Amino acid sequence: xxxxxxxxxxxxxxxxxxxxxxxxxxxxxxxxxxxxxxxxxxxxxxxxxxxxxxxxxxxxxxxxxxxxxxxxxxxxxxxxxxxxxxxxxxxxxxxxxxxxxxxxxxxxxxxxxxxxxxxxxxxxxxxxxxxxxxxxxxxxxxxxxxxxxxxxxxxxxxxxxxxxxxxxxxxxxxxxxxxxxxxxxxxxxxxx
Amino acid sequence: xxxxxxxxxxxxxxxxxxxxxxxxxxxxxxxxxxxxxxxxxxxxxxxxxxxxxxxxxxxxxxxxxxxxxxxxxxxxxxxxxxxxxxxxxxxxxxxxxxxxxxxxxxxxxxxxxxxxxxxxxxxxxxxxxxxxxxxxxxxxxxxxxxxxxxxxxxxxxxxxxxxxxxxxxxxxxxxxxxxxxxxxxxxxxxxx
Amino acid sequence: xxxxxxxxxxxxxxxxxxxxxxxxxxxxxxxxxxxxxxxxxxxxxxxxxxxxxxxxxxxxxxxxxxxxxxxxxxxxxxxxxxxxxxxxxxxxxxxxxxxxxxxxxxxxxxxxxxxxxxxxxxxxxxxxxxxxxxxxxxxxxxxxxxxxxxxxxxxxxxxxxxxxxxxxxxxxxxxxxxxxxxxxxxxxxxxx
Amino acid sequence: xxxxxxxxxxxxxxxxxxxxxxxxxxxxxxxxxxxxxxxxxxxxxxxxxxxxxxxxxxxxxxxxxxxxxxxxxxxxxxxxxxxxxxxxxxxxxxxxxxxxxxxxxxxxxxxxxxxxxxxxxxxxxxxxxxxxxxxxxxxxxxxxxxxxxxxxxxxxxxxxxxxxxxxxxxxxxxxxxxxxxxxxxxxxxxxx
DNA sequence: GATGAATGAGCTTTCATTCAT
DNA sequence: CATGAATGAAAGCTCATTCAT
Numbered sequence: 001x002x003x004x005x006x007x008x009x010x011x012x013x014x015x016x017x018x019x020x021x022x023x024x025x026x027x028x029x030x031x032x033x034x035x036x037x038x039x040x041x042x043x044x045x046x047x048x049x050x051x052x053x054x055x056x057x058x059x060x061x062x063x064x065x066x067x068x069x070x071x072x073x074x075x076x077x078x079x080x081x082x083x084x085x086x087x088x089x090x091x092x093x094x095x096x097x098x099x100x101x102x103x104x105x106x107x108x109x110x111x112x113x114x115x116x117x118x119x120x121x122x123x124x125x126x127x128x129x130x131x132x133x134x135x136x137x138x139x140x141x142x143x144x145x146x147x148x149x150x151x152x153x154x155x156x157x158x159x160x161x162x163x164x165x166x167x168x169x170x171x172x173x174x175x176x177x178x179x180x181x182x183x184x185x186x187x188x189x190x191x192x
Numbered sequence: 193x194x195x196x197x198x199x200x201x202x203x204x205x206x207x208x209x210x211x212x213x214x215x216x217x218x219x220x221x222x223x224x225x226x227x228x229x230x231x232x233x234x235x236x237x238x239x240x241x242x243x244x245x246x247x248x249x250x251x252x253x254x255x256x257x258x259x260x261x262x263x264x265x266x267x268x269x270x271x272x273x274x275x276x277x278x279x280x281x282x283x284x285x286x287x288x289x290x291x292x293x294x295x296x297x298x299x300x301x302x303x304x305x306x307x308x309x310x311x312x313x314x315x316x317x318x319x320x321x322x323x324x325x326x327x328x329x330x331x332x333x334x335x336x337x338x339x340x341x342x343x344x345x346x347x348x349x350x351x352x353x354x355x356x357x358x359x360x361x362x363x364x365x366x367x368x369x370x371x372x373x374x375x376x377x378x379x380x381x382x383x384x
Numbered sequence: 385x386x387x388x389x390x391x392x393x394x395x396x397x398x399x400x401x402x403x404x405x406x407x408x409x410x411x412x413x414x415x416x417x418x419x420x421x422x423x424x425x426x427x428x429x430x431x432x433x434x435x436x437x438x439x440x441x442x443x444x445x446x447x448x449x450x451x452x453x454x455x456x457x458x459x460x461x462x463x464x465x466x467x468x469x470x471x472x473x474x475x476x477x478x479x480x481x482x483x484x485x486x487x488x489x490x491x492x493x494x495x496x497x498x499x500x501x502x503x504x505x506x507x508x509x510x511x512x513x514x515x516x517x518x519x520x521x522x523x524x525x526x527x528x529x530x531x532x533x534x535x536x537x538x539x540x541x542x543x544x545x546x547x548x549x550x551x552x553x554x555x556x557x558x559x560x561x562x563x564x565x566x567x568x569x570x571x572x573x574x575x576x
Numbered sequence: 577x578x579x580x581x582x583x584x585x586x587x588x589x590x591x592x593x594x595x596x597x598x599x600x601x602x603x604x605x606x607x608x609x610x611x612x613x614x615x616x617x618x619x620x621x622x623x624x625x626x627x628x629x630x631x632x633x634x635x636x637x638x639x640x641x642x643x644x645x646x647x648x649x650x651x652x653x654x655x656x657x658x659x660x661x662x663x664x665x666x667x668x669x670x671x672x673x674x675x676x677x678x679x680x681x682x683x684x685x686x687x688x689x690x691x692x693x694x695x696x697x698x699x700x701x702x703x704x705x706x707x708x709x710x711x712x713x714x715x716x717x718x719x720x721x722x723x724x725x726x727x728x729x730x731x732x733x734x735x736x737x738x739x740x741x742x743x744x745x746x747x748x749x750x751x752x753x754x755x756x757x758x759x760x761x762x763x764x765x766x767x768x
Numbered sequence: 769g770a771t772g773a774a775t776g777a778g779c780t781t782t783c784a785t786t787c788a789t
Numbered sequence: 790c791a792t793g794a795a796t797g798a799a800a801g802c803t804c805a806t807t808c809a810t
Contacts, residue, residue, distance in 0.1 A: 030221075045805085112218055125363040161352060241781070541760075
């Protein structure tokens with residue numbers, strides 16, 4: 001019985017987080033009312049407080065969830081140890097909903113204010129660096145790329161380039177352009 | 193006489209914009225009270241409304257001002273037509289206060305909501321692309337870099353890389369690391 | 385179930401409108417604070433906004449309500465087709481609370497500014513003219529009054545006289561004097 | 577010298593009062609800003625305070641001035657002791673600017689709040705009653721009208737009718753209709 | 769679990785008034 | 790006499806949060 005309840009609650013939580021994420025992305029955290037979130041999933045304000053302590057908690061949980069979704073997507077794409085697994089990752093990322101893909105950029109706004117968000121993003125950043133650096137080392141071993149540069153620095157450069165493209169998309173860069181820019185960019189950075 | 197008045201008012205405007213920019217950056221637009229801005233420069237709330245229509249107007253003007261400051265900084269640094277004028281630009285940028293350097297990232301949050309901000313950032317983006325593409329073409333002519341790639345695409349890649357580094361800095365990347373990453377990254381992207 | 389809720393809300397609306405009407409009359413619309421209205425019925429400001437969009441909306445609804453209350457009072461009094469049904473109407477009117485009886489005079493202040501108020505009062509004026517003209521025609525048919533004058537013009541004259549007495553009351557004319565002035569006045573105007 | 581200054585000041589006062597009256601009538605006392613009044617006569621806010629203690633003082637003085645203007649107009653028209661001197665008065669009144677003619681209706685709004693306004697209007701009311709009652713008595717002596725009714729009561733009825741027509745004009749009654757309604761109405765009330 | 773009426777602190781904005789020049 | 794920059798008290802309104810049902 002508690003299992004069932006728990007599953008139901010988990011489902012409800014997910015629905016709230018998903019809808020909140022969309023709203024936070026599309027109209028901004030501060031422009032989103034608890035009422036808007038509630039209405040968007042057909043419940044009333046009070047219900048949200050059964051699942052989340054307060055609005056900030058909801059933001060943090062949404063941030064955490066989107067970070068996790070993206071990380072899982074990366075891990076899946078990156079399992080092949082070839083260069084184009086990066087391409088696959090980016091294409092996979094492009095398939096994710098915008099409010100998941102871009103959430104971190106908007107969460108950055110809260111970084112100076114909210115320590116929990118800062119930690120989540122920083123930890124995620126570290127994970128990405130580690131993961132990609134490991135892949136790069138494999139590629140170096142297999143001599144797909146040359147081993148002259150520090151793999152961590154290279155990973156950081158790839159991430160920066162990737163993140164930069166996403167910000168450009170927010171300023172109007174098209175998706176196809178982004179994909180091709182990503183592909184040729186990382187090859188230049190890896191001197192392939 | 194009116195000239196004097198106008199100078200005084202212009203100065204007052206500048207002080208408000210500068211202080212507002214700092215606060216918008218450090219605690220966020222929505223977390224900044226008109227009262228905070230007023231107090232930070234030793235006046236009262238009412239005074240702000242002598243210079244700006246409302247809070248949103250203040251945000252837009254601050255955004256515009258920071259964009260302009262950055263653009264001027266770029267134009268000055270980029271006047272020499274050698275490759276390391278890019279380095280100079282980035283170093284110059286690092287010397288600017290954080291609330292000017294990073295303002296656009298935080299303004300992105302308002303992009304989905306505020307059309308005026310969107311226009312300002314989009315126009316600035318276009319200017320940068322044009323300016324850098326022009327420099328790149330000069331460098332191609334002088335055969336400092338090879339002329340095989342489209343200069344606009346290359347410019348967009350450089351900008352993306354640059355912007356990505358800034359986002360990484362917000363996630364904890366140090367300033368020295370950023371500078372060296374920028375220098376080596378653009379050389380890789382330009383295949384120099 | 386929704387019926388019950390709706391009844392409760394309807395009741396709450398009525399209480400707000402009634403108390404707001406009183407305050408608007410006694411201290412003036414612009415001198416009445418939302419806080420005052422709220423406190424007068426033992427709720428807080430926020431509650432008012434659950435029932436009315438804003439202060440102006442509250443004014444318009446109060447105006448509408450008072451117009452309706454007066455109109456109903458007129459219709460009831462006027463059902464007998466004798467001359468003294470006018471007397472009954474005026475006496476009935478005197479029994480209504482001052483803030484209902486005089487509201488229209490105070491609403492006139494907003495007429496130049498607020499189109500909705502203007503429409504409400506203008507429509508009410510037309511209704512009164514029609515209603516009274518119809519009664520006058522009946523009285524003419526029954527030869528209670530002579531049929532030499534235009535019934536609409538006569539109705540307008542009666543209304544003007546009636547309204548004028550109300551303004552005099554605001555300038556200090558006593559209620560008993562008003563009643564007797566009304567009774568003899570309309571008889572003079574109708575040449576009875 | 578002081579005479580000249582005083583004349584100048586008197587002129588300035590008049591200009592302010594006149595312009596303030598217009599604005600109070602056309603947009604309402606509470607919707608009129610000191611700034612609006614100042615701008616309307618090409619000075620700055622501060623100047624108003626050289627001539628009037630505060631905004632309320634300005635209202636009271638404006639009210640007083642308009643009352644006086646109307647009273648003088650009445651006295652001039654009424655000097656002939658024939659019945660149609662009433663007609664002349666009304667026609668004269670129609671020639672005055674609306675913001676003088678209607679000011680008292682709008683001042684009524686402040687009656688419940690502002691004792692000074694209340695006194696001014698009450699005193700004016702008394703003056704009118706006395707003046708008209710005196711005229712009526714002359715007319716009774718000359719047997720222009722029958723002497724069966726109390727002249728004061730009759731005066732009050734005439735005033736009420738007159739005031740009522742003005743309120744009707746605010747609700748849309750045309751000027752020509754008003755004049756003819758006035759003329760026939762007072763003849764009915766006086767049984768002439 | 770869910771509701772939704774009520775709260776009240778806190779925000780942006782307005783504007784009559786002052787006063788150094 | 791006149792200015793106009795500055796004030797600050799006070800207003801309307803919002804919305805995250807609570808809690809009796």
